[in-house]
Amino acid sequence: MTETDTALKNNQLVNKQKAYFQTGATKSAEFRIAQLKKLYNAIVKNEEKIINALKADLNKSDFEAYSTEIGFTLKEITEAIKNVKKWMKPKRVKTPITHIGTKSKIFREPYGVTLIISPWNYPFQLTMTPLVGAIIGGNTAIIKPSELTPSTSSVIRSILNDTFEEEYISVIEGGVDTSTNLLQQKFDLIFFTGSVQVGKIVMEAASKHLTPLILELGGKSPTIVNDDANLKVTAKRIIWGKFTNAGQTCIAPDYIYVHENVKDELMKALKEEVIHFYGNKPLENSQYTKIVSEKHFNRLVSFLKDGKLEHGGGFDQVSHKIEPTILSDITWESNCMSEEIFGPILPIISYRRINEVIEEINKHPKPLALYVFTENSSLANQIIERVPFGGGCVNDTLYHMATPYLPFGGVGESGTGNYHGEYSFNAFTHDKSVLIQTTKIDLKIRYHTTKNALRFIRKLLK
Structure with missing residues (x-):
């Protein structure tokens, strides 16, 4: 497949996910919980394959493979299943006296089509944990796992492509060229885990579309x-x-x-x-x-x-x-x-x-x-x-x-944004602020045509 063909295929997949997201299918709490349960069951079913892949790529022991990769991910999913309905509820906030008669709420809105680029050091967990965030946030996701851990990447592709339709969640394997091409597409959010050097490249690519992004990088701790x-x-x-x-x-x-x-x-x-x-x-x-x-x-x-x-x-x-x-x-x-x-x-x-x-x-x-x-x-x-x-x-x-x-x-060169638990939900959603105004009263001092309006405004805004 030529580079042009790859770009066209990736663009078609992004557009397919955009169209699916626009149907609203991903937004209900029931849908999100159902997908989390499907993911959980798929991981449990394929536990041995995951452990074998991590052994092949990094010689990870069964203990490390389960405790730092599989078990970590399963716990993240169960936490999300228990709490996602609560996290999704609009949050009521105060209104000042100048806004008498109104209600103020914050709605958590999905970004849309997300791109998750994951690293090789914890290749399973650092793919699946951001994916949990994408799911509970009500988004679709395209995942690019690391080419440096090919056995694990292959298992991830197999699990996710067998569990979900590609218009919802899809995995694309490949090297640097694949990542470069994906970054040229217009996503609604990019989540990247990796080195500072590559993080700068991702940020530069995101800036061309003003795409919001989360960077999980590193540094000398x-x-x-x-x-x-x-x-x-x-x-x-x-x-x-x-x-x-x-x-x-x-x-x-x-x-x-x-x-x-x-x-x-x-x-x-x-x-x-x-x-x-x-x-x-x-x-x-x-x-x-x-x-x-x-x-x-x-x-x-x-x-x-x-x-x-x-x-x-x-x-x-x-x-x-x-x-x-x-x-x-x-x-x-x-x-x-x-x-x-x-x-x-x-x-x-x-x-x-x-x-x-x-x-x-x-x-x-x-x-x-x-x-x-x-x-x-x-x-x-x-x-x-x-x-x-x-x-x-x-x-x-x-x-x-x-x-x-x-x-x-992280902060500064070690990254921007954060996740895990409710913070994953926050990372993959946007705060939509809404003021609900009444029509039963209409404060006349807000209008410059009202006599002495400025005098009242001065008192209220001190």
């Missing part, structure tokens, strides 16, 4: 360990958060700032937890995730030369696995600090004063996540108030993403 932290628990939660999915997580702890008083003790605890989680020979651990591609593998291997190797450092070119690695003697001039690591390499920097840490973090782009380990709530609040970031945890890592009651998203 810091972890701060104060000298009063519970180091045993701290080490376990950092290692879990950093090396889940071999560090290929947008909100993984990217680097650690540890108080110099407890640096050695923390280092020892971190090494113990790496062995506890992955054994003495992690490259031979069948449950340990691999790096998605040779390009990313080679980029990560180049970082192993930085600083002082404290633990790990081994890698296997054939399996694309890199040992969980800890580096010390790192500065902001080190190569691994020049970009988001997105892999199983953990740099450690020591600090003496927290103000120095805050100032240094704030010199760089706003991170997607931040984690602080301390028993001092005032210190934690000081960091939260002074450092801009998308979201994070005190005395934990990653866990804020797993609750549907907190919005997930």
Whole structure:
């Protein structure tokens, strides 16, 4: 198929979905709930296929595949089924005295035809969770999964194309050319998860049609360990958060700032937890995730030369696995600090004063996540108030993403917009403001023709 033929086919699909959306079929609560139930059942039915695909693409263990991909998605769906009717209800808001006799309401209106471009690191969950948002918002969706995880993309296409009609939800597989062509179409909303670099391309394409968009990007998410932290628990939660999915997580702890008083003790605890989680020979651990591609593998291997190797450092070119690695003697001039690591390499920097840490973090782009380990709530609040970031945890890592009651998203270079739970509903709908006016009374002071109208207006608008 030529590029022209592909463009024509994509354009026809977008127009087909636009026509279907205009029928109003997607808008009722009953329809939305029915589609969510169909999606839930399809995922449960194909659970083994999904797990096998994630194993083939990333060597994900059954535990990681279910807990971070399948189970996460199913929980998001059940939460939506329980609450979507409540979320859809128009919201009554106050009216000022100048609007006596009126009612003010906010209606949640679907955008229409949405485009969801998903990444490779959590290829199932980060496709399905935005899709849940599109469904509960009353939209249609065209989905472009990642070409770097072809087995999972194929399963996604099979599940969704077998479950839904293409005028409602459709999957288009392909590489960069496919994404480029889709971005040339006129959508009503674009939801993109991926790198900052590609996010800029998506934003530029969206600007040509003034298309609203949500960008879930990344960045260098810091972890701060104060000298009063519970180091045993701290080490376990950092290692879990950093090396889940071999560090290929947008909100993984990217680097650690540890108080110099407890640096050695923390280092020892971190090494113990790496062995506890992955054994003495992690490259031979069948449950340990691999790096998605040779390009990313080679980029990560180049970082192993930085600083002082404290633990790990081994890698296997054939399996694309890199040992969980800890580096010390790192500065902001080190190569691994020049970009988001997105892999199983953990740099450690020591600090003496927290103000120095805050100032240094704030010199760089706003991170997607931040984690602080301390028993001092005032210190934690000081960091939260002074450092801009998308979201994070005190005395934990990653866990804020797993609750549907907190919005997930970035700020600045780490993204724009947020989702999960009700926030997914908000992300895929527009606030339509409506003032319902009475005809039983008519305030004459609103008209300039009324005597002394300005005097009354001055009093009312003070």
